[in-house]
Amino acid sequence: xxxxxxxxxxxxxxxxxxxxxxxxxxxxxxxxxxxxxxxxxxxxxxxxxxxxxxxxxxxxxxxxxxxxx
Numbered sequence: 001x002x003x004x005x006x007x008x009x010x011x012x013x014x015x016x017x018x019x020x021x022x023x024x025x026x027x028x029x030x031x032x033x034x035x036x037x038x039x040x041x042x043x044x045x046x047x048x049x050x051x052x053x054x055x056x057x058x059x060x061x062x063x064x065x066x067x068x069x
Contacts (some may be wrong), residue, residue, distance in 0.1 A: 008056050010048055014041065015063045034068050 017023050019035035041062060048057055 006053070008048070008051070008053075010057050010060045012045070012048075012061075013061045015061055016067065030068070034064050036062060036064055 014036060016034070016036045018038050018041065019032065020038065024030075024032065024035065028043070044062060048060070051057060
C-alpha cells in the first residue's frame with residue numbers, strides 16, 4: 001500500500017533495555033552486549049527515514065543479538 005502524501009509510517013518494537021548510563025550503572029554485573037545500543041537504534045531509525053519508497057519497512061523488532069528467542 002502506498003502513501004499518496006509520501007509519509008512512511010513504521011511500527012518499531014524496541015525489545016530490551018537501552019544502554020543508557022543509568023541502566024548500565026544500575027546493573028554492573030550485566031554483560032553490555034545484552035543492552036540495546038542507543039546509537040545503533042538511532043542509526044536504524046535513520047535508515048528507515050532514507051529507505052527507498054520501493055522497499056519501505058512496515059514493522060521492525062530490535063533486540064540484542066544475544067537474546068534467546
